Amino acid sequence: MRLLGAVIINVCLFASSSLLADSHPSHGIAMHGDLKYPADFSHYDYVNPQAPKGGTLKQWDMGTFDSFNSFIIKGNVAAGTNLMYDSLMDQAADEPFSQYGLLAESVIMPEDRRWVTFKLREAARFSDGEPVTAEDVIFTFDILRSKGSPFYGAYYAGIDRIEAPNPQTVTFHFKGENNRELPLIVGQASILPKHYWQDHAFDSPSLDIPVGSGPYRIDSFEAGRSISYSLRDDYWGADLPVRRGHNNFRQMRFDYYRDATVALEAFKAGEYDFRLETSSKEWATAYTGPAFDDGRILKQELSNGNPTGMQAFIFNTRRDKFADPRVREALGYAFDFEWTNRNIFYNAYTRTHSFFSNSEMAATELPGPEELALLEPLRDQVPPEVFSKVYRAPSTDGSGNIRGELRQGMRLLQSAGWEFKDNKLVNSKTGEPFRFEILLVQKEFERVIAPMIRNLERMGVEVDIRIIDVSQYINRLRSFDFDMVVGSFPQSSSPGNEQRDFWHSELADMPGTRNLVGIKNPAVDSLVDTLIAAPDRASLVTAARALDRVLQWNHYVIPQFHIATYRIAYWDRFGMPKVRPAYSLGTDTWWALPTDTAASAH
Structure with a gap:
């Protein structure tokens, strides 16, 4: 042997x-x-190689935690x-x-x-x-x-x-x-590390502190409420070119909050240091007070070069009521983005039309010869609009009067076998009313959905909102137990194998994947495979645009909106490099200023 x-x-x-x-x-x-x-x-180029090591960066998170194992779907x-x-x-x-x-x-x-x-x-x-x-x-x-x-x-x-x-x-x-x-x-x-995990249960959530090779280790934690990491004095890679100028804080701390309003007030009170804001209303109205007036808290909008991807109302096409693309298209007419942007978002957002928005991979013109070479073999498997129209999500004049749009939606619903009867939309064969639930984890998003629900009710559609806690929400998404959710499909500047997880038929019924829509479409599968195999940048862009068109015209989602900037606020006690990276916010290159230096600025 x-x-x-x-x-x-x-x-x-x-x-x-x-x-x-x-x-x-x-x-x-x-x-x-x-x-x-x-x-x-x-x-x-985007780091300060002489950045000092020291201090603490305190951040926040929402909800709770019960595990340090990020590699499984449990916990x-x-x-x-x-x-x-x-x-x-x-x-x-x-x-x-x-x-x-x-x-x-x-x-x-x-x-x-x-x-x-x-x-x-x-x-x-x-x-x-x-x-x-x-x-x-x-x-x-x-x-x-x-x-x-x-x-x-x-x-x-x-x-x-x-x-x-x-x-x-x-x-x-x-x-x-x-x-x-x-x-x-x-x-x-x-x-x-094999020597660690061979003695621990990998497939179960755990608060046992794991062994890793990275720059930080867990220093302390209070289950579900806070966790602190300390920079390893013995970190082996500190002087590598790819690490120099990174990981400058001696401590990294995350505090958890159950309420977003309380979390924001805690930030303004100095309980933690940094916020990346996603709410346009909060950004426009809540970032005020003495600490902003005297410059102790700084507020910035920083442009980024990342594709913004697709944030949307996501249909679960495993539900029979959403199986027909005409139904999905029809319901999209109930979302009045222009009115919502004006009255709720302070005109902060841009309507999303593409799954690769804010990038060269977005399909914004009719397909050219290279795209047609990919699409023609799939002609019988894709909507005809793929070849003849550029997709644009429904738009309005922003007045709130969308009778014309709702009528267009009703025509689509009628063609799909639904009828308006006694102020309700019902199935013309079974008499079943059209009813569905929108599952939320953020109560703040209720105000965005409420106007759309009123429009859907005018079409005879009954809609309920259910707001649940983070743990329940994660579990229901993992098991595809929802009718509709608000979610996103983030994109990088070089999309590839993750597209299989988003859209491929093989993963449509596999719990825990990101194919939330439940797409089982051979044309989509083919284009995903083509994108992954792209031999050069030009071929990648072509394949992404072709995939974009097919996803758009199947109406798998109701597109929402995006912003091509980071909205950040932070207490003025940090230094940062003069050069920002194009594809990252770069907080991992910041450093703590000495207390007297930060104080002298005021």
Whole structure:
């Protein structure tokens, strides 16, 4: 048996050396094009490499938590657990999709990207002092795919096998499909310690403090109420180019609140330091008071280069009443964005029309030759409007008078087999009334929905709002137990394998995935596969636009709105680099100012 083991090891070594012979080590990977930073770069352009270490950044979160395991679908995970983990590669925040070595010292892959080899840094250590090895990498992917959230099964579906010819080298072999993003995807994964998790239940929520290789460890916590992380003095990667100028706070603290209004008042009272505001009403009316007047709290709107994705009313098409796209389109006429923006949002938002809004991947013109080459083979499987019209969500004059829009919606409902009878919309065959529930977790969103419900009632549709706590909401989303929810499909500047989790038929009935709509559409599946396999940036953009059109014209959602800025407020006791990254807010590059320095500004 010992001889056989030696033979197997030698075969693996031979196979790996044969693979490596055709390629050269690199310090990073770019999805398309060249890397911005050379092999000898000392730090990213958007950091201050001399930033001092010290102080505390206090933030907030909503609801509660009962677990530190963010890799499974059970439990409510505490904020900030990502601070405890490192990945093989680090993603630059000023490039669309490029990665540079973190746990991995170098990376090797062939032109066709059918495999990728990472050489680990010998200095890499977990927080308990144990080295990070190739065995930990293999264990991570094995346990995520077998016991982790269903997302991982889809995200890593292209991995065929993983080999470790020695403790510092790990090679991923990919399946025959053309998937150029896979080397970057495996580079993103948080690497878990095998020696810790083999003695702990991975598939159950737990408040046992885990071992990680990242810059922070859990310092203290009060279950469900607060959690604090401390910067590791023994953090192995502090001087790496990808870490220099990051992780400058000695303490990171998150306090939990059950009420958003109370949370905002706590911020103004100095209970925590920083807010990223998502409510236009609060931003316009609530950020006032002595601390704002004298400059102790600063308020800014910062532009960002990220696609804003799609925030929307999401139909659960598993429900029979929403199975017909004519019904879904009809209900969209009840949402009067222009009136809502004027009267509720202080004209802060832009109507969303695309699943890739605020990017070149949005379908804003009729399809060109390259797109048509993808769409023509699918002509019999997609709505005809895909070829002849540019999708725009319904618009109004903002007056609140939408009788014409409601009539158009009624015509669609009638064509789908519904009729207006005794002031109710009923099924013309069964007499069943059209009734559904909108599930919410944020009470503040009730004011946005209320005007749409009044319009739906004019169409004879009965709508209920149900507001539940965070734990119930998460569980109901995971099990697809809803009629309609308000949700979002976020997009990056380089979409790829996550699109499978959003839209692919294979995941429509798998609890815990992000295919909330329940899409089972072979045309969508085909375009998702084409996007993932895009060999260059131009092909990626073309595939994204084609996918966008098919999603738009199937009316899977009622698009809402977006804003292409970060709205932030923070107490004036922090320094930040002069250069901001294009694709991130960059709070992980801030630092605490000395108390006397912050005070002298006033």
